[in-house]
Amino acid sequence: MALDRVLDMKSPADVTTALDETGYLPDRGIATAAFLAMRMGRPLxxxxxxxxxxxxxxxxxxQALDVPLIxxxxxxxxxxAQALYDWDFPRQLLHLRTLEAVTQGELDVERTESSLYTGRFLLDRPLLRALRETPCVLLVDEIDRADDEFEAFLLEVLSxxxxxxxxxxxxxxxxPPLVVLTSNRTREVHDALKRRCLYHWLEHPDLPREVEILRRRLPGLEEELAQQVAGAVQRMRGLELLKPPGVAExxxxxxxxxxxxxxxxxGETAADTLGAVLKYREDAERVAAAGVLVP
Incomplete structure (x- = not known):
């Protein structure tokens, strides 16, 4: 990662300031976890x-470190193969045909093979890009959706x-890139990978923080409307919904x-626009029946 930017961050408070400048509003736990991941060189x-x-x-x-996100x-x-690299077979074939034309078919097999497997024909997938293009932030998103074999492979790369x-x-x-892995916990990530990482559980923001996030991300949003939207979303999360709304919703x-x-x-406008925040008919019906859209 950008070492000079990391060294400038001497405490979690500095990370809070840096993230705040990008528009992300961290709590103390998030800032501390990110600070330790950078200082200790550990995946988060x-x-x-x-x-x-x-x-x-x-x-x-x-954005805070001014490095690419991969x-x-x-x-x-x-x-x-999907995560690491592939070979550009069409270009390799074209190169081979060019060599055949130039040498009139009299190819040196060993030299030909070595010329086919060079960097010009290597297609970087995200993991290889992150290794070759450091400093960067490598985001491994929704690791819980991958299977055990891929998780073991990833552990080997990160080691x-x-x-x-x-x-x-x-x-x-x-x-080493700064690695952030995310999981929605649809299944448990194995202990071996967890031991390699620092760990942080992210909660939904409380009401004041969610209001601040809304107003920061949507300039011009009235304070009263931000309070009403955040309050309604908070009340929805208290119901047993198939997919409780997040900050994005x-x-x-x-x-x-x-x-x-x-x-x-x-109430009428809330009902008309509910499709922006809830994505299942059953959830919409449960929210309507609970009467939580407006206080």
């Missing part, structure tokens, strides 16, 4: 409900910050109300 595993700001934290850290989005079935490519050689990071809802030029939240 952030778990929590969707919409608690895990991904946004990685983006803001990259994102690896995990999904079911992801494998090492040494290097990978061995059989046809190419070993690639080692000049300096609260922002979407407030932005929708701004687009309608609303200055305050009433």
């Amino acid at each position: 595993l952030c778990e929590g409900e969707p919409g608690t700001g895990k991904t946004a934290l990685a983006r803001s850290l990259a 994102r690896l989005q995990c999904h079911e079935g992801i494998d090492a 040494e910050y290097s990978v061995s490519i059989p046809e190419y050689g070993t690639v080692r990071a000049a300096e 609260a922002l979407d809802w407030a932005q929708a109300l701004q687009a309608l030029e609303c200055t305050q939240l009433d």
Whole structure:
């Protein structure tokens, strides 16, 4: 990572200030976890409900450190090739045909093979990019969606910050990237990976902090409307919903109300715009029945 920027951050308070300047509003726990991850050179595993700001934290850290953000989005079935590298087969084939034309088919097999597996034909996927393009922030998003084998592979990469490519050689990071892993806890991340990381659980923000986030991210949002939206979202989270709304949904809802030029939240407008904050019919019905849209 940008070592001079890291050294400038001498305490969690400095991290709070740096993140605050990017528009991210951390609490003390988040700032402390991020500070320790940078100073100790350890990956930071952030778990929590969707919409608690895990991904946004990685983006803001990259912005605060003035380094690229490289994102690896995990999904079911992801494998090492998708995360690490691939070879540009069409370009390799074109190169081979060019050599055949120049040598009239009299190719030196060993020299030809070595010319096909060079950096010009190597396609960097996120993990390899992070090793080759440090300093950077590497975001491994939703690691809980990957399977056990990929998790074990990732642990190996994060242990040494290097990978061995059989046809190419070993690639080692000049300096370790700042790694942020996120998990929505759809399954438990294995203890071996957790031991490699610092750990932080992110909660939904309390009411005053959520109001401040809304007003900071949406300039021009009236204080009263921000209070009403945040309050309604907080009350929704107290219900047993299939997908409780996160900060992102609260922002979407407030932005929708701004687009309608609303200055305050009433029951009719809240019901009309509920699709901005709730994504399941059952949740909308439960919220409507509970009468929590307006106090």
